[in-house]
Amino acid sequence: MLYFSGIVIGIFLSLVLLSKKGKTQADMILLIWILVTTLTLLLYYLHITEIQYQYPFILGIGFPLPLFQGPLLFLYTTALTPGKPLKAINLLHFLPVVFSYLLFSDFLLLSHEAKIAIFKNDGAGYEVFTTINLMLIVFSGVIYTILSLYKLRTYKKALKNEFSYTEKINLNWLQYLILGISLIWLVIIFSDDEKYTYIVVVFFMAFMGYFGIKQVGVFSQNIGLFAFDEEQLLPINDAEYIDAQERINEFTKESEVIQVRAIESSIKVNYEKSALSSEAANDIYNELTSVMRTNKPYKDAELTLSDLAQMIEVHPNYLSQVINTKEEKNFYDFINDH
Numbered sequence: 281m282l283y284f285s286g287i288v289i290g291i292f293l294s295l296v297l298l299s300k301k302g303k304t305q306a307d308m309i310l311l312i313w314i315l316v317t318t319l320t321l322l323l324y325y326l327h328i329t330e331i332q333y334q335y336p337f338i339l340g341i342g343f344p345l346p347l348f349q350g351p352l353l354f355l356y357t358t359a360l361t362p363g364k365p366l367k368a369i370n371l372l373h374f375l376p377v378v379f380s381y382l383l384f385s386d387f388l389l390l391s392h393e394a395k396i397a398i399f400k401n402d403g404a405g406y407e408v409f410t411t412i413n414l415m416l417i418v419f420s421g422v423i424y425t426i427l428s429l430y431k432l433r434t435y436k437k438a439l440k441n442e443f444s445y446t447e448k449i450n451l452n453w454l455q456y457l458i459l460g461i462s463l464i465w466l467v468i469i470f471s472d473d474e475k476y477t478y479i480v481v482v483f484f485m486a487f488m489g490y491f492g493i494k495q496v497g498v499f500s501q502n503i504g505l506f507a508f509d510e511e512q513l514l515p516i517n518d519a520e521y522i523d524a525q526e527r528i529n530e531f532t533k534e535s536e537v538i539q540v541r542a543i544e545s546s547i548k549v550n551y552e553k554s555a556l557s558s559e560a561a562n563d564i565y566n567e568l569t570s571v572m573r574t575n576k577p578y579k580d581a582e583l584t585l586s587d588l589a590q591m592i593e594v595h596p597n598y599l600s601q602v603i604n605t606k607e608e609k610n611f612y613d614f615i616n617d618h
Contacts, residue, residue: 283325286482290318293489296499305366306359310498313352317485320345324478332399336392339399343410344380346417346468350424351376353461357428357454361435376420383409421465428458453498456491460484556598564602567592578618585611 297303297311323342326332332339351373359366381388387395387406403410432454467480492498556564571591577583588611589596603614 282482283321283328283478286321286485287318287325289482289485289489290314290321293485293492293499294318296493300499304359306356309352309356309359309366313348313356314485314488316345316348316352317481321478321481321485324474328475333396336395339392339395340384340388343384343413344377347377347380347420348374349461349464350420353457354424354428354431356457357431360454361431373424376416380413380416383413418465418469421461421468425458425462425465428454432458453491457488460487556601560598561602561605564592564594564598565606567594568599568602572618578615583615 293314294311297307297314300307303311320342323332323338323345326335326338355366355370355373358370384406387398387409390398398404398406432451436451461484464477464480464484467477471477568588571577571588575591577588577591580587585596585600589599592599600611603609603611607614609617
């Protein structure tokens with residue numbers, strides 16, 4: 281039942297990520313990571329319940345799956361830390377997976393009856409291959425965990441006092457993941473019973489879901505652009521913003537500048553109906569510029585729109601409107617750029 285719950289959590293997290301609009305490269309890597317981990321748990325569940333013998337074609341396909349864990353952790357860390365986007369060459373990180381499948385290719389080509397017989401005899405005849413595969417899994421896991429920690433440490437040092445709120449979220453999230461995956465490798469290294477490894481994997485999946493959903497932007501939608509109607513100053517919802525941005529990007533690629541400007545104007549049109557006059561907006565913007573230059577509030581990793589609005593002594597809705605119209609950015613992008 282414990283393993284089955286981990287599978288359910290993995291499927292749930294995968295569906296949440298699949299439904300997320302505007303998925304980034306990091307989101308896609310995380311999705312693949314969760315799917316691979318869920319498949320690994322599923323195959324183990326079928327193994328301990330002996331259901332796998334009803335479907336002999338699946339026997340052995342899970343041997344190389346743990347080799348995905350290290351590279352996916354490292355690539356996810358790389359995708360979350362600013363730098364060059366990942367390219368096809370990064371697929372070379374998965375060469376150990378290919379090697380492992382080649383290692384067991386002879387077994388995978390056996391008849392169903394032969395596979396079942398070998399499994400029921402604890403892998404008799406394939407002990408050397410199993411040992412090599414285990415050593416490869418441990419080595420890969422340790423190396424990629426160290427590389428991920430190093431990349432995270434380098435990123436932290438580069439940020440220094442320019443640390444912004446959304447970046448801190450990514451750092452915390454990465455720390456949680458690296459901590460969780462490190463615990464799994466420790467259990468693999470020091471435990472002789474594989475069931476403890478998979479128990480930890482189940483808790484890691486739950487851990488990933490709990491902390492992932494708590495972190496802004498991991499399983500939630502992207503932060504949208506704020507605009508306001510005439511009476512209530514309500515924000516444009518994420519779906520409207522993302523849809524408009526997608527149209528802007530599409531038209532930009534086709535160099536249809538006039539249409540792009542029209543779409544951008546449609547996002548901002550509600551500002552023109554706002555109760556905030558242009559003179560008041562200019563005053564707020566001048567005060568904002570002064571505060572950002574002298575007080576440097578962007579150095580506060582926990583800075584929120586409300587905090588900044590209190591410093592300027594203005595309503596957060598008006599401050600958001602000023603940032604959106606004057607800087608053409610939402611609050612988080614504005615702070616991150618500083």
